[in-house]
Amino acid sequence: MSETKFNKTLLSVSHVDFSYPKRNLFTDLNFSIANGERVALVGPNGIGKSTLIDLIRKQIQPDDGQIICHGEINYVPQVNDQTVINDSKSAGEKRLDLIENTIWLPGSLLLLDEPTVYLDDTNIQNLLYLQF
Structure with missing residues (x-):
């Protein structure tokens, strides 16, 4: 079945690893976001929320894995x-x-x-x- 504009995948995060020199933030991170979905990323300060946004925006690169934004x-x-x-x-x-x-x-x-x-x-x- 082909994707319609209502269930089209906008963001795919596949097997992403990311670490700072003395801190591992993500290991094998996987998720996707479809058109029309609202997602909230909630957590304490320093957990990696802004880092994940920077990864999605390609301001920084993951150590491993792939992030694809379709749009x-x-x-x-x-x-x-x-x-x-x-x-x-x-x-x-x-x-x-x-x-x-x-x-x-x-x-x-x-x-x-x-x-x-x-x-x-x-x-x-x-x-x-x-x-x-």
Whole structure:
């Protein structure tokens, strides 16, 4: 059966290993993401969430394995409260601006690093249901 636009695989991560000099992060990591799926990567600080995003974005290379993205990637990085000096916007407003300016760009895969940091409950709910 051929894949339709509703179940098309957008990202394939196959047998990926990645280590820093003194720390192994991933061994034989396997997963895929299909069109229309929403996936949350949750874990404590330092576990490798941002590293995995960097691997997917090809900012760094795995030690072994393969990562294939079937389409364009749109990425919203973490936001630092002091990213823009002399800006009257709050960190939450800056965060929403970044997300809103990226979420509607053409592309197949949207990666948000720490998307709810600095957002209030209403905007977190809006983000979950894409109600901007």
